[in-house]
Amino acid sequence: MSANRRDFIKFVVAGAVTAGCPMDLALVAQTAESHPGGVTVDSENNQICHQVRDGKVFSRPPASEKHDIVIVGGGVSGLAAAHQLQHRDILLLEKEPHWGGNAYLMEYEGNAYATGAAFLEGDSEAVRLAKEIGLDPLPVNDGSDGAIINGVFVPDVWGTGLNKLPYPPITRESFKKFKKEMLSIDLEKRASELYNVPFSSFMKLYSGEVKQYWDTFGPSNWGAASDDTAAYIGIYTVQEMEAMSAADHRVTWPGGIGALTKKLADVLQPKYGDRMQLGATTVAVVPGKEDVQVTYMAGADLKTVSAKAVIMATPKFITRRIVEGLPDRQSKAMQQIRYAPYCVVNLIFDKPVFNRGYDTWCPGNTFTDFIVADWVIRRKSGYKQKYNILSCYTPMAEENRALLLTEAGTRKIAANVLRDFQNLMPAFNVDPVEVHIYRRGHPMYMSTPGLYTNVQPLTRQPMDRVFFANTDSEGPVSGTPEGIVAARRAVRQAEAKLAGAPAKEKAAVG
Ligand SMILES: Cc1cc2nc3c(=O)[nH]c(=O)nc-3n(C[C@H](O)[C@H](O)[C@H](O)COP(=O)(O)OP(=O)(O)OC[C@H]3O[C@@H](n4cnc5c(N)ncnc54)[C@H](O)[C@@H]3O)c2cc1C
Numbered sequence: 001m002s003a004n005r006r007d008f009i010k011f012v013v014a015g016a017v018t019a020g021c022p023m024d025l026a027l028v029a030q031t032a033e034s035h036p037g038g039v040t041v042d043s044e045n046n047q048i049c050h051q052v053r054d055g056k057v058f059s060r061p062p063a064s065e066k067h068d069i070v071i072v073g074g075g076v077s078g079l080a081a082a083h084q085l086q087h088r089d090i091l092l093l094e095k096e097p098h099w100g101g102n103a104y105l106m107e108y109e110g111n112a113y114a115t116g117a118a119f120l121e122g123d124s125e126a127v128r129l130a131k132e133i134g135l136d137p138l139p140v141n142d143g144s145d146g147a148i149i150n151g152v153f154v155p156d157v158w159g160t161g162l163n164k165l166p167y168p169p170i171t172r173e174s175f176k177k178f179k180k181e182m183l184s185i186d187l188e189k190r191a192s193e194l195y196n197v198p199f200s201s202f203m204k205l206y207s208g209e210v211k212q213y214w215d216t217f218g219p220s221n222w223g224a225a226s227d228d229t230a231a232y233i234g235i236y237t238v239q240e241m242e243a244m245s246a247a248d249h250r251v252t253w254p255g256g257i258g259a260l261t262k263k264l265a266d267v268l269q270p271k272y273g274d275r276m277q278l279g280a281t282t283v284a285v286v287p288g289k290e291d292v293q294v295t296y297m298a299g300a301d302l303k304t305v306s307a308k309a310v311i312m313a314t315p316k317f318i319t320r321r322i323v324e325g326l327p328d329r330q331s332k333a334m335q336q337i338r339y340a341p342y343c344v345v346n347l348i349f350d351k352p353v354f355n356r357g358y359d360t361w362c363p364g365n366t367f368t369d370f371i372v373a374d375w376v377i378r379r380k381s382g383y384k385q386k387y388n389i390l391s392c393y394t395p396m397a398e399e400n401r402a403l404l405l406t407e408a409g410t411r412k413i414a415a416n417v418l419r420d421f422q423n424l425m426p427a428f429n430v431d432p433v434e435v436h437i438y439r440r441g442h443p444m445y446m447s448t449p450g451l452y453t454n455v456q457p458l459t460r461q462p463m464d465r466v467f468f469a470n471t472d473s474e475g476p477v478s479g480t481p482e483g484i485v486a487a488r489r490a491v492r493q494a495e496a497k498l499a500g501a502p503a504k505e506k507a508a509v510g
Pocket of ligand 1: 444
């Protein structure tokens with residue numbers, strides 16, 4: 001597509017500079033360490049976060065309120081904790097102007113699309129929670145995913161598609177042999193070994209295209225390419241795909257898992273009113289003998305509240321900067337977690353462009369895969385697809401994080417996504433009416449070797465009255481069910497503390 005043609009397409013950037021702190025704190029934290037002069041991002045919210053990052057101690061006004069439990073972070077983990085604590089006097093603090101964190105949906109003319117989490121496995125904690133709050137999961141029902149390779153759409157890549165891959169026969173054989181080897185591995189028997197070695201160590205004997213496939217699939221699903229992925233996770237996925245090829249248990253909604261966080265917030269809001277605060281950036285969590293003092297900034301005001309217990313549902317790169325008195329070992333474990341920067345680029349077409357598969361992989365492009373936003377409702381009686389919205393998942397290498405700092409850098413990434421998309425197949429050379437980009441600096445932790453067995457158990461150790469939720473406490477991959485599992489554990493621990501019992505869970509050291 002020529003630059004001229006692109007000039008007429010409207011690019012809308014969300015997240016980061018417009019939405020405020022989480023990504024900018026994250027981005028600038030890393031960039032500032034490597035560039036001591038720092039990076040300036042224009043936004044009042046960011047200023048607060050930059051100051052937290054730089055170790056500024058905010059003046060802490062005396063506590064003006066008391067609560068049983070303060071929950072910091074209104075992503076799926078914080079919301080799930082709040083949902084479980086409805087019998088308690090809680091306060092939920094979220095620094096963004098909306099709930100949902102990395103599971104957040106947006107709309108174009110009333111049509112929902114995902115800006116982050118896309119789907120759930122059928123029997124997960126998240127599906128159970130959805131049903132509990134009256135949100136019926138809709139089946140994806142597409143078998144295992146297809147891919148577009150060398151201009152050809154191949155459905156069910158790791159099932160029937162293996163015979164149809166548009167590669168030379170020797171490469172196709174290599175894919176088949178790789179699958180056979182992966183299926184023969186006894187995961188449970190070799191778990192402790194496989195969680196600690198890279199997935200790529202199993203690819204040495206196979207063609208480069210096999211590695212290319214997984215270096216596309218991994219970053220979108222668990223933040224990391226095969227060199228940085230724990231082998232267990234990759235091999236487990238190959239085995240799961242075999243099962244999925246027979247029966248697809250995935251479920252979702254238009255807008256992906258953002259539909260779940262939206263519903264959770266809708267259920268909780270009438271009950272809690274002003275005890276669910278948006279635009280409230282927590283700057284300090286200070287444990288004392290009888291309580292924990294939580295200081296947050298809402299608008300221009302700093303406020304402190306006292307809590308009997310605090311649940312930190314924020315990602316650890318933020319948590320370790322705001323919780324005072326973390327044991328050195330725990331803080332260092334939190335620091336070891338690596339996070340992939342990520343854009344989701346929604347291409348909005350006013351005509352059908354692609355409706356052949358739910359989640360389609362595109363090895364060798366700027367983006368890894370794309371999802372049809374209204375897939376699970378497109379066949380409902382009476383539904384007519386007015387806009388074909390395709391959500392292009394665009395995980396990035398850590399070293400490119402700073403590109404997201406500016407609107408120009410972000411638009412360039414989106415323009416490259418559009419260019420690559422339009423080159424995939426001749427039928428895709430159509431201009432979208434709009435391109436919506438949601439950028440995040442550190443949304444998905446990388447499932448690196450050793451993370452699940454050695455690092456995460458240390459990060460989630462309770463600290464007297466402070467408890468640690470968020471998906472990055474649990475693993476083995478960043479997922480909404482893991483965020484909910486983390487919330488349930490933190491709630492259990494907080495309740496035990498309030499009941500006067502010592503917290504029992506111990507760190508497993510691998
Ligand atoms: C592009 C993408 C695709 C994904 N796809 C899937 C998928 O298909 N299925 C799946 O299960 N998972 C998926 N995931 C992972 C899933 O989105 C996350 O694991 C999950 O949303 C994490 O929820 P959380 O509440 O643990 O953390 P977060 O979503 O990170 O929530 C933390 C919240 O804390 C807030 N916060 C941070 N600092 C402060 C502060 N100082 N004060 C107050 N609030 C603060 C943040 O703004 C945020 O809202 C995907 C993730 C991404 C990025």
